[in-house]
Amino acid sequence: MRTTYITACVIAALVLVWLATGQLRDPIEPPASSIAEANQRAAALREERPATRVRIETIHASEQPRVLNIRGRTQNKRSVVVQSQISGLVVDRPAERGDRVKKGDLLCHISVEDRRVRLKESLAGAEQAKIDFEGALKLAAQGLQSETAIAQSKSQLAASKARLKESELALARINIVAPFDGIVEKSHMEVGQYVTPGSPCITLVDLDPMLLIGQVAENELLSIKPGQIATAKLPEGIHVTGTVTFVAKTAEQGTRTYLVEAHVDNGDFSIPSGVTAQIAIPVESLNAQKISPALLVLSDAGQMGVRIVNPDNIVEFHEVDILSDEANGIWVTGLPDVARVVVVGQQLVVAGETVVPTHEPLNLVGGAKENENPAL
DSSP, X not given: OHHHXXXXXXXXXXXXXXXXXXXXXXXXXXXXXXXXXXXXXXXXXXXXXXXXXXXEEEEEOEEEEEEEEEEEEEEOSEEEEXXXXXXXXXXXXXXXXXXXXXXXXXXXXXXXXXXXXXXXXXXXXXXXXXXXXXXXXXXXXXXXXXXXXXXXXXXXHHHHHHHHHHHHHHHHTTEEEOSXXXXXXXXOOOTTOEEOTTOEEEEEEXXXXXXXXXXXXXXXXXXXXXXXXXXXXXXXXXXXXXXXXXXXXXXXXXXXXXXXXXXXXXTTXXXXXXXXXXXXXXXXXXXXXXXXXXXXXXXXXXXXXXEEEOTTSBEEEEEOEEEEEETTEXXXXXXOSEEEEEEESTTSOOTTOBEEEESSOOBOGGGOBOOSSOOO
């Protein structure tokens, strides 16, 4: 019994010594002194590990039309509050809210009586000033009138003509007319109301052409130019077509996006202002490949892309952009024109790894075979 106890103590002491000297652990490799050394170690480990078999499919790029989709709205071309330029009593306002008017149509009418009186007074004053000036010239020819008197007579004639012109303008301004074709959005004057210069009469809205307004990011700015066709889907399934007329050169503060404007014919005023519009602008075509969304993976940096195998059978990660989405796949850009895409095993390999590519179905764990139709 004593011998067994002593033997156990000796074994325990040996184990403790072994642990203390690191005999039970694998030797710890010192950390790499540089990135190059770390890469060399990683490459050595890949060489020691047998190459992974992956299934690939070779896909070819084809030219695909690209459409820039913008969420925007409709907007009337202009909205103007037509104002009175004179003081007076409103005696007529034929335009009502909702009326469609033509350029030059009467909107409001200001009392005319006092303007006619002033016009007659101004006309009489101008005629008298003319007579006085002509008389002064005759006297001057006879040496009976001074130059100063002639100058004063001439000045009075000019002043009377100015008053006459002002009276004529005031008489003309008794009629407040539409400056352009449009819809009466709001009436501000009522018959019997006394108004002063600057008093609003009518709010007039120009709906033809109707504008399509949207914002684009800076990476899409150069693909849009005036003259391009723009289509839009409006509420209730209404589709309209117009032309891009303006692309901003400076970004909006805060959003860092750029204004794009298109004109749509709206001669019947059927398109309302302020409704949402799904705007589509066809831009230049791009070479793209069609793949399954299931092939998309994320890099360590969080970039979305696809893993392919290059001619040296080394895995490469290529960041891609989704061009369009269809029921049976997505069109992406960013891959070589001819690409060997990893369709089975993409989660088992990393960029830089040498693999054994095959176009044949792979044997999976347990002897089962993969689906004959990989997601592509």
